[in-house]
Amino acid sequence: MRIRTVLNDLVPEALGVTDSHDHLFFRSAVLPGQELDDEAAAVAEVRAFADAGGQAIVQWTPHGLNRQASLLPGISTSTGVSIVAATGLHRREHYQDGYVDxxxxxxxxxxxxxxxxxxxxxxxxxxxxxxxxxxxVLDGHAELVMRAAAEAHHATNAPIAIHHELGSAADAVLDLLVDELDVHPAAVILGHLNRFPDHRVHLELARRGAWLAFDGPSRANNATDPRLTDCLAALIDAGYAERLLLGGDTTTARARAATGEGPGMPYLLTHLRPRITRHFGADIADAVFRSNPARAFATDWRA
Incomplete structure (x- = not known):
């Protein structure tokens, strides 16, 4: 089992303390003027995360949205932070007209x-x-992209991470990817679940075996930030601590800590990790930030 980073493939235990969902570079048609496209700002944010104890960042920016792949190895080398890059495709509205076609x-x-x-x-x-x-629901675009993702997964064993619009339709995603397209649930990471803070829904998803990713606090989902601890508590109490992931999901320049208004990537470790430790114990915090990402993003690569 290996985790594919922008520099090399790591054994899982080498990943370390991880931000399981974030963005160093990102450009969306629906966020004009808030592009993440400044290399110096990205480096400053990664260094701030490293200073807080961070060792790895999983960038969920997919194909066509300014991933800046050529810059990622240098940032990883200069900061000492491992970076995992993504392929895939976002919702249609994030792209300029005609690109998806x-x-x-x-x-x-x-x-x-x-x-x-x-x-x-x-x-x-x-x-x-x-x-x-x-x-x-899954519209035609979402279903088309997920079918392609399942095909790529079966060719490579790569994990599939899902943006859920306002945290919804995760059950429909599992119906398609797992039940119909035969993707193992342990290869599926359900993102943005804090944006739909229904404990019963989260427990139903956990029972199906997927990873549950809670992203934030961030400016993208601050309305549900106060519910985050309660959502985690319901899953931890039900025995699903080993299925939980946390990420910052910094999608705009304004949301960066080092060069914007925050809270940014460091907040995960300066504020959320201590809070999780106080409420649930050091072992749970270690699982969420270290051992769970090491399992969620590792696979036996076929190529």
């Missing part, structure tokens, strides 16, 4: 190439597939 017939091929050969003209290989669902 150009690539939608070749998605599985693109995903496999970026997982096994490199992103663009770089040798940097992606370590996961990031896709997105719709609001409470």
């Amino acid at each position: 150009k690539v939608q017939d070749h998605l599985a091929e693109i995903f496999v190439r970026e997982l096994t050969t490199g992103i663009g003209d770089t040798p940097v290989r992606a370590g996961l597939i990031k896709v997105a669902g719709g609001f409470h």
Whole structure:
């Protein structure tokens, strides 16, 4: 089992304290003027995360949204923080008009190439597939992309991470990926669940064997931030602590800690980790930030 980073493949235990969902570079058509495209700002944010004890960042920025793959190895080397890059495709509205139409017939091929050969003209290989669902349902675009993701997963064993619009439709994602397309639930990471803070829904998802990712606090989902601890408590009390992941999901320049208004990546370790330790104990905090990511992002790569 290995975790594919932008520098090399790591044994899982080498990953260390991990931000399981974040963005160093990101450009979306729905967030004009808030692009993450400044290399110096990205380096400053990673160093601030490292100063707080961080050792790895999983960047969920998918194909076509300014991943800056050529810069990631240098950032990883200069900061000492491991970085996992993503392939995949986001919701249609994040792209400029016409972009999705150009690539939608070749998605599985693109995903496999970026997982096994490199992103663009770089040798940097992606370590996961990031896709997105719709609001409470899977629209045609979401289903098309997820079918391509499942095909790429079966070719490579890469994990699949899902953006759930406002935290919804995770059950529909598992119905498609796991029940219909035969992706093992342990290869599926359900993101943004804090944006739909229904404990019963979370428990139903946990019983199906997928990873449960809670992203924030961040400016993208601050309305549900006060519910985060309660959501985690319900799952921990039910015995699912070993299925939980946490990430910062910094999607705008304003949300960075080092160069913006925050809370940014360091907040996970300066504020959330101490809070989790106080409420649930050091072992749970270690699982959420260290041992769980080491298992969630590791796989026996086929290429």
